[in-house]
Amino acid sequence: MVFKNYSQKNRPINPRDTMAPNRGIIAFFSRHKVAANLLMAILILYGMFGITQLKRQLMPDFGLELISVDVEWQGASAEDIESNIINAVEPEVRFINGVKEVNSTAFEGRAKMYISFKESVSMTKALTDVQSAVSRITTFPQDIEKPIVTQVLQRDEVCAIDISGPFSEKTLKFYARQIRDDLISRGLANVEFQGARDSEIWVEISSDNLRELDLTLAQVSSELASSSIDLPSGSINSGGVSRQIRSDRLARSPNELRDIEVVSKASGEKVYLSDIANVYETFRVNSSYRVNTEGPSIGLKVYRTRGADSLVSQQAVEKYMTQVAGLYPASLEIVVYDVFSDQVRQRINMLLENGGTGLILVLLVLFVFLNGRVAIWVAAGIPVAFLAALGAMSQMGLSLDMISMFALIMGIGIVVDDAIVVSEHTTTLHRRGMNYKEAARLGAQRMFPPVLAAMLTTVAAFLPILLIQNDVGNIISAVPITLSLVIIASLIECFLILPHHLRSSLKKVSEGENKPRKFDVYFNRFRDDRVLPIIEKTYTKKGFTITATICMLLVSLTLLSTGRVNFEFFDTPESDILLANFSFSPGTSEERTEEMVNEIGRALYSVEEKLTGQKGSLVNYGVGNIGVSYTGKGSFSSDVSGGHIGSFVAELVSGDVRLIRNREFIEAWEAETRLMSGIENFVIFEDSVGGPPGRDIDIRVIGDNLSQMKKAALALRNEMRVLPGLIALEDDLPYGKEEILLEIKPEGEAIGFTAEEVARQVRNSFSGSVAQRFSQDTEEVIVRVKLPGDETENQTIRDIYLTAPDGGS
Template sequence: MTDKNYNQNNPKRGNATDEFRFGVITFFSQHKVAGNLLMILMILFGAYGLTQMKRQLMPDFGLELITIDVEWSGASAEDVEANIINAIEPEVRFIDKVEKVVATAYEGRTKMQLFFEADTSMSKALTDVQSAVSRITTFPQDIEKPIVAQVVQRDEVCRIDISGPFSEKTLKYFARQMRDDLINMGLANVRFEGARDQEIWIEVPSDNLRELDLTLGDISNRIAASSIDLPSGSINSGDISKQIRSEQLARTPRELRQIEVVSKGSGEKLYLKDIARVFETFQEDSPYRINNQGPSIGLLVSRTRGADSLISQDLVQQYMTKISTKYPQSLEIVVYDVFADSVRQRLTMLVQNGQLGLLLVLGVLFLFLNGRVALWVAIGIPVAFLGGLGAMSMLGMSLDMITMFALILGVGIVVDDTIVVAEHATTLHRRGMHYQDAATQAANRMFAPVLAASLTTMAAFLPVLMVKNEVGEIISGIPITLSLIIVASLVECFLVLPMHLRKSLKKSSQGEQTKPRKFDAWFSHFRDQYFCRFSEITFLNKGFTVIATLCMFFIAITLLSSGRVKFEFFALPESDTIHANFTFTPGSSAYVTEAMARELGRSAKAAEDILTNGKGGLLTFGIGNIGTTDTGRGNLITNTTGNHIGSYSVELVDGDLRDVRNPMFIKTWEEQTRLLPGLERLLIFETQAGGPPGRDVDIRIVGKDMQSMKMAAVELQQQLRGVPGLLAVEDDLPFGKEDILLELKPEGEAMGFSTEDVARQVRNSFSGAVAKRFSEDAEEIIVRVKLPAAETKQQTIRDIYLRSPDKTDVLLSEVVTLTKRLGFTRINREDGVTQVSVTGDVDPSVTTTNTVLAIVSQEIAPAIEKQFGVKVEFKGKAEEQAEALGDLSIALILSIASIYIILAWLFSSYTTPLVIMSVVPFGLVGAIFGHYLMDFNLNMFSLMALLGLSGVLVNDSIILVTTIKRFIADGL
């Protein structure tokens, strides 16, 4: 049986598309080597691209973010907000393209974050912000210089812990050497963790100050004036030019002790060593680390944008093998929290899944196609992928979870195109067409429907690029990757495959496969006796078929709407790192915090023994932080600090190597932990690395005053702790130390005191006065003049003496009125509005973010708003989800319109596209039932997979409708 349309497709009667089909396609089909040469080029192109592509867990995304850091030693969070944030905010809020301003006031410092619109010129934005801050003239005089910086994305590679029987200064020396070595090896970013800044303290007893009629400020000024390093000019003598410098910069305690403080009329001189104790120490109240060995210092190794995570980790491992003889044997060096291992494991998992899918595809191909034809169809899959990977490399894309996911989706799409052409060529050959004509005719005839199917698939995915914010940048790799793979597949399918089909069919014509296969006979029997009969029954009973299909569709919709199939916005794999953050009563000492960290280390080991029946092997490392917490969530906001807070982190073995899941370990760890007196809060949670930043649940409370917002936050937390599956509930407005407000009396004003002068002298009495700063080993060292520690511990604020402008000493209580107030250690603002965040993490095996937010909005929030007079808003990932799904809704409309236009062009009909597109919603029924039966949550990746499934459905429907129309045209 010959093909009736063969002679009708005359290139002279065609359009430009026909000329391409009958020109280029026929040329490559008939040419002996052109197809193979093109295939080799695609393989080489892809192989080169693979060597250039960076491997990482998640794709790089732009951070249109600038931060402003200001330190004001001794100031309360309220003072920082009132005097620094209020001064900066009006100047920067209305800079061009600023989208949002987030400010956080801490005790003694502030961090402001300026979020800009996408595609903003960040170099110009940085200049604008620096100029705006430099114009501010209302800052307090004794603040540190504001630091304005652009945030650069840095993904963690690993951490290194350094400990042993050494002093903290020695450990820091070793850590500095390692940092410099790693940077010299090519690692772009290595920074300290838990390394306190070095200071030199000059302790002057108050009796000596009164005897010499001096203040701490006076001594600080004399040290600064007598310890200088300034240029004094230059001397030119003939051809020789000499630089003159006055170098009296005292950098060591020994040099500082020789500074002259007082010169009496009798000629007697007093030096610093005569009236003060000078020694080296570390910054007070600065965070530090401990492990089972004692004090430790950490190094955080990060990769910059464009660097390869695995190569970076390999460099670290190479360095670790080289330093065994460089440092003392008693120095313990541990590499932990190796994020690059997660990259390697997850990429390997995706590769294995892709290989398994490819093997299944190959198995099906060899069942249904001629063996030689199936082989070339199978070879076309990696060839198309290599072509796409080469293009991805040219665009600067990375090999990560997102692009790998897209590659796995592409397997079905790519093989679908090649199967259509190969099967049609085989069918034409079986009907009697010459092998050479069959291969060429199949490629030419299938060009339009396959091209249309490919375009519809691309149309289904490309609108995803419309999704904005971090979510859009993360998932943008899916449509781009798939589009490149589809284009490469079209090239392979129509320019490479036809030549191979021609040769394969030629071999078949020579009798290599004349004996029918048993599977072919069985399949023909199944098709003719069962499938055709079933199709005939469904066709004859149209009403029942439609009703049954609609029932299945509505059941699937019910599964979604009822929550039986839950929606999880951005699913992340289980982490191997668990954090425990805790807070004591403000004012608690670091010794109490350190004791709690050690208790958490003990209880973590106890939990391991219980869960493993004493066998161990669950924990790999543990580290405690004193004076800081660990967000563990990739948040951009700086962690809270203070002596009364701390954290303990443990690393578990890889999730594939343990049966103990994180919720089980967290519960057991909590049960085994003894709560020390004064502990206010203990939160244990797992790291959430990857994906958009922020907590699963982030509820904002906005009100008129912080006290009412705090009470509302406490009530909301109590309610949320009763919601199943919600973990680590906390707010970000912690109570701080008791504030003492100073209000200048009229008597104080009469003595010549100012509020600023009083505040400075009070701060110097407790924190000391900074005499000078100098740089050593690329670090800033502060020289601080202060009272002895014994005096500051015993001294109350009422005991402080102030030096008046006329050089007399006056008690503080005679100058100011003292008022006590309970303050906060942290205050948050967004776009000028003070607010409190109540946050939590969701256990996806129990509930979802949407379920929790629905409970809050319907059952909890209305009562809290009414009781406390506040407003409850939903931010964080809920806001990201709403924006992303809103953008996807618009994208879906454009996608449907694009698919309709493509199909209408292909079939020259307004109604046929509607028939084809009507299949898509019903085809998704199976996917929803699959999620339900497997107890999986729908998420963003599921939506992307459903889009891919829609492309396959449309593809197959196009081929089916095209074939039906051809049969009708042939009179069948």
């Protein structure tokens, strides 16, 4: 028998080549043309349908076993919040079934608590248990706001919208509310206000008028509350007709409040609120607001529904923005920035580019070493396997996100390796002289056990990730699942579809002219004369081979341990969002904080012109915030708030089209910013892009003495500033305000004053007495009775006029 063999040394067919039986599912599909092509068509259609159902988002959906409790107590210090609120709530929620840990933070005027539960606990029941536990507490201070208990849900942002123009803040808020309602009606899950201060109606009464009428702020507040009501009074049946009774005298505007009688004497004399008070609409004190280069602005943060496609959600926003142009004044500026779906689109394009590049490289390599027809069918197996995997992902509820795309990119090499192994062995058998039918069948049958073993090894290496039970495990669980689906799809394509296509290709080769290529001759000569002797020596000298392997392993470990090869658990691309936080000493006015925000904005655009020479080539948008700082996207920790705190958000053009890197821009921005006197903290850092939430590194200082903890934090900050690669460093323990302690003298006690009465009159003088709360335009409006601002700002606490319980002063 003579063998046509131009690519290898002539030798008889190995007897093992004919040992595989001509039966089984691989043999059936290798010779059945309809079955193989039909299976390929089914996988393609299945994948195309799956793509239409597959959600596209940045991070996978995952559950958070967190319940938050938020309690406000205006005017209270952080120590008061801890002793009166946190210490009251923690014992009630700590021993609820399934609670893992409780983390509490006390701010000035607010308490924030996070209750973490075990993964096996039903969060619906956990939410009910926490609400019941908080409602049972009877020791809360009288003046606190109603505790808000909510479940923390993982949400993906869609984009941010900024609304500004030559309008009052109230008018901007009206336009923002309309835009919010329109977006929600178009299917977006949640649209939240940013920088929209709560409305209040202030009733300012001078102390002279109070003394003249022998009234207190609490009495005026009580009179307003009893005179301005909207109260159902039941129903009455009369004359066969049923009617409802209602008392509707609720004052919802300053004009309606001015007409309320405050004093009515038996002689017929009446004193209306307009006679003694200045009534006007304003905004809540110490609530955050926003400014940009045009003046005041209102922000909207748009979130997608759980399970919705990020790209579809963004398209809904863009479609609405094209329709909204004619609905509002031309001077109203509506800017969409921080488009989160752009990051999803970039990663999908990266996956397609990597897949396309891999496909081209595979084709080039296979065309060089194998037959052209064989190379085409091997390359065609990549999209077929991927489509099948995408179809299965959609059926399992997975999404096309950063985690699953990472697994898909790894799967490209697996799919190609399987097909190359089978096609190369099949081509080798055919070149040795075997019939193309038998070569296609035997090549697949013989390679199935080793390929399957290799695939199972890969799956076994990644499946333990599913055993991770914390938040990180929930996020990266998509890696082993997606990779397993790609491997299964690759095995189906490689052993049930590819063999028949190799059979058809080799048939064409057998029928055509079969002359050797010069490359094959030279390559095989190099392989046989150069490579094979080295392989034989490594096989015969096992000790040397094992020693060399161990040495290479030690070298790899040394490169990692010495830092020559950097390690990063979750590498993320450069963000286009930069954040700047600063804080003054407590008590700094909001006006001064706003001046610093404007200075940061000036420095931002000045740096842009210095680095690029023109405006708009580097910075897309910038907006400042007064009263709030940012911890970064995806962080569940509470943002610090207060009138002495400010921040600035800047969006740069995409990192793919700019030459200026974030670190260079941040350094120039910090150098250009002229810090005002009294500033305590100023940092600029880039926002996170995907990955686990939170800061890069968290260091906790634990102790009983807050002053010592603050000193330790400052010392640690000073030591760490010299570390290489450090961008921003800050602590979350701000300096507190000085306290004035009230103590009643014996003379006051003799008059009849109590500690509670004195504290309440002092509180009403500075913070005001809440007379009424009512709902208007989907928000709560507070009517607050207080002293005029010039009296509280220009007088000390010793100058406050107090009314004794018996009416004296």
